[in-house]
Amino acid sequence: MAGVSPLVRLLPVMLIVFVLTLAATGIGSSFMPPERVVAALAGQGSRMDEVIVWTLRLPRVALAILAGAALALAGALLQRVVRNPMASPSVLGITDGAAVGVVLFLWLFSDQANNLTVSIHWQPLAAIAGAAVFGTLVIALASLDRGGSKPLKIILYGIALAALAKAAVTLLIILGPVYRASQALTWLTGSVGAAHWQDVLAVGLALAAVMPVLLLQRLTIRQLVLDPQSAAVTGLSLDRAQVCLLAVAVFLTAIATAHVGAIGFVGLVAPHVARIFHGQFRSGYLVSVALTGSFLVLAADTLARIIAPPLELPAGALTALVGAPLFLYLLVKGRQSHA
């Protein structure tokens, strides 16, 4: 397998995501077989089919794919920066920070009649602000703290602040207007159900904006697996690299969280799955991570629609249902073949 080019390794995941896209677009209150889906996508289906595909289902599918990729990438970057396999946007308090931003936003800017007094388009900004505040707090606390191992400190402070953020969200929901509570709760579980093309565009643009940074930092991201001293000796500006990549991770998490809510687990597990079946030191690792994330959220959302119709569950409730067995299987299989 060593000689196989990275592209060939990526093909199976790409294929799976593609097939799943067709299936997810076809599945719904009225089932559409793949050939009609393809026809509608190509602009040659019936008018009805095209409306269903283009305005109802495709935005949802696309949002799931993009948000999954964004969260997975954020997780992979964090695991490298912190040098801890347990790192992920939610463990470090970034997801919960974004949640605080959004709940605070809903709380401050809604009137008695359950209407927002400002445009909903400000919500992503609130999420980014919340995520950035909590992300910065974690880093600031860890860097003010001179002793001990820094990566470990970052995670400890992250867990602590995540708990604080969760508490703040809970209390805001309890203390805030009741009519906002249920809305906030749905959002907190994470769902792509209410997707519009503008959500897709926003997350897509964020990913596109991050791409050049990731390409330029390709070697840096890889170098970060060394212990800090060895990495610094090879010429890596450790602090700068860490801050830069953390900022990218915070940005990706915040954008994704603002548009699909607090979908958990993807950021933790997608990098591990990609590591086991792609290899974390092969080129194309981050692509593999992104595709795995896309797969997880898309599969979770598809499952969420068919598990108890006509009820649609939030995708965030099911990412673990899809991802956990896959990861556990790979974990058991991978280790055994190693030993």
Added chain:
Amino acid sequence: MRRTAIALFLALCAAAIFSLHAGLTFYSPHTVFAALMGGEGADALIVTTLRLPRTAIGVVCGASLGLSGLLMQSVTRNPLAEPGLLGVNAGGALFVTFGVTVFGVASLAGIGIAAVLGALAATALVFSISASTGGAGNPATTLLAGFTVAALLASFTQTLLLIDETALETLLFWLSGSFSDRPIGLLQLGLPLLVVGAIGSFFLATPLDVLRLDDASARSVGVNVGVVRLAALGLAALLAAGAVAMAGPVLFLGLVAPHLARRLTDGVLPSTRQLIVLSLLMGALIAVLADILARIIVAPGEAPMSAVLALVGVPMLIHLLHRRKGLAA
């Protein structure tokens, strides 16, 4: 160290006594004393049937979780380990939810037993998975497997509850984790588990001290690393299962209590034996304090325990992390 332990114990007693007085209405010591001595009337009823049980359950739960967290952290050498990562909370919640939605379990005792069974089943699953990936020898794998299993089970629970909304209403109070409105009879389940756990931990204290070294060094001085690790994780699971049966999932306490205990003593890291005592006391103290706060901060409502624990525990943790240099795991 002895002075620290005594100070903690006194603080715990004071907190527990205060807990009997505090709430929606504050009672005078006279009223509380009369109630405890078998007094009659509404006030006495509130003290003996509401405040006494929740205080007692808080103490036992907090102590169990504190000790459970300590065991997990020592055995996995990972300061981030906490009972929830063994799947205890998730397993308990799933079994309880299953019991309520499918078998129509309604009594609190039934819920408690379902919780213990679920907690132990989940732990067994985590263990067997980490064993099949190369044994308990790799703590990182155990944690990852635990985290994943917990997420998986939580996902099942959430799905069940989303489909069956009435079950959600029945269970919300249990799932949010709290010491209030729990029958004192649950102590018959939790207290023995705590005693077993504490005694067992004392037996394991010496090998656990050695386990602070790397595995190879520990083995070379004659510690059977695999057995000690399995035994300690088993005890941790039992302790946490007792807590989850009594109070529902209580997060964060198991993580924070041992850290606080470790940082209470000056100078070198205390021995495991000392840490056991300190973690028990610290866990109980935090639990009782958090419970008091939960009654007060959003009165007349009742604040969720996890939120209060975070509000109390996080600033303490950050303060202590900052005060001490280095991070002794």
Added chain:
Amino acid sequence: MPDALASLVRVSAAYDGAPALDEVCLDLPDGRIIAFCGPNGSGKSTALKVMRGLHRPDAGTVQIAGRALGDWTQKDLARQVAMLSQSPDAPSDLSVGDLVLMGRFAHRSRFGGPSAADRAACDRALDITEMADLKGRALAQLSGGQLQRAWVAMTLAQDAPRIFLDEPTNHLDIAHAFELLDLVKHLSRSENRSFVIVLHDLNMAMRYADHVVLFEKGRIAASGPTTEVLTQQIISSVFGIDCRILPLDGLERPVIVSWGKASNTGVSA
């Protein structure tokens, strides 16, 4: 002195809160093998880290290769000075080849794969350390000695004219230790590279070093050509041991023999 490897002026530094270097002044010549020796906690490792910019001194100035430490960019410095730290760490599923390639970080272009020069440097480093056959192995599958050699290969791949090694013989048996130091000597003589090595074993320092710096309690007890520093009197006073320096037939340098803590009676066994 244009050809100074490093110069420290009144450098003080603390390590883990305890003072480790106390107003150290030191000039190190280029193109030599320099050994840092001294008892545990005497400040030799801290001095090495300060010189490589890994540890910020509390006071004093450090010049490396003729320029103040703060004036270097990370990558420029990395191209000038490589270092192998005491307990390096990388993921166990990393392959030896990938590890060695990481040594090329400061040389590689941001775009595309490794250049011909990168590949050549890696191959040469693998050849010199005799790790070429193990290139595809994961670090987890290496023995302690092989692992250390993999890290040495990574350090060599960095292609720096100056190399710092912090107790490089720690995990090696005596044969591998000699092998490594022979390699150092070879590189120093044939390619005129400078080495600064923290060494515990005084006999190794005696045999391989051109220049020895002896640390004692955060200060420098002696610094100069090896045979002038490693004398019976200086060693006895710095380490507090009884020893004798004996010439052996056929060896260029004498050996140090010690038999116990210092006593005033001389040979007691």
